Amino acid sequence: MLVDLDQAAPQDAKLAEALLAVAHPSRLALLRQLRSPKTLREIEVKGAGAAPGVGTHERTLTRQTVRVHLDRCLEAGIVVAREAEREYGATLEYRLNHQPSRRSSASWRGCGPRRS
Numbered sequence: 001m002l003v004d005l006d007q008a009a010p011q012d013a014k015l016a017e018a019l020l021a022v023a024h025p026s027r028l029a030l031l032r033q034l035r036s037p038k039t040l041r042e043i044e045v046k047g048a049g050a051a052p053g054v055g056t057h058e059r060t061l062t063r064q065t066v067r068v069h070l071d072r073c074l075e076a077g078i079v080v081a082r083e084a085e086r087e088y089g090a091t092l093e094y095r096l097n098h099q100p101s102r103r104s105s106a107s108w109r110g111c112g113p114r115r116s
Contacts, residue, residue: 021076026061027069034079037095039086040067070094 022028029045043066046058061069073079077097084093 017076018078021073021078024069026065027073030066030069030073031078031096034094034096037082037084037093039084039091039093040070041086041088041091043070043094045069 022031026045026047029047030043033043033045040063045061045066047061047065070079074081074094077099079094080097081092081094084091
């Protein structure tokens, strides 16, 4: 059975967007860190350090790479930013937005088999 994505229900499109946003190991690690608010400087995400099959060590992702993942999560609404003050001045603080994950969880449960 083929599904026409143009005819998908709005809640299905939102669920798909949220799932795509977390469909990357580095983003999942990022989201775990954002349980408590952090600035870009304070975020440290470990990622695979070598090409597949070459090695298994991990290295810290660059700030630019973390920013790319943050932007994707911000677009999907699973991370929110607010202005914050640190010893080095004004900055943005990022934190996990639990509302989309709760809605996604409820939508995902709705995909399961119906009980009679």
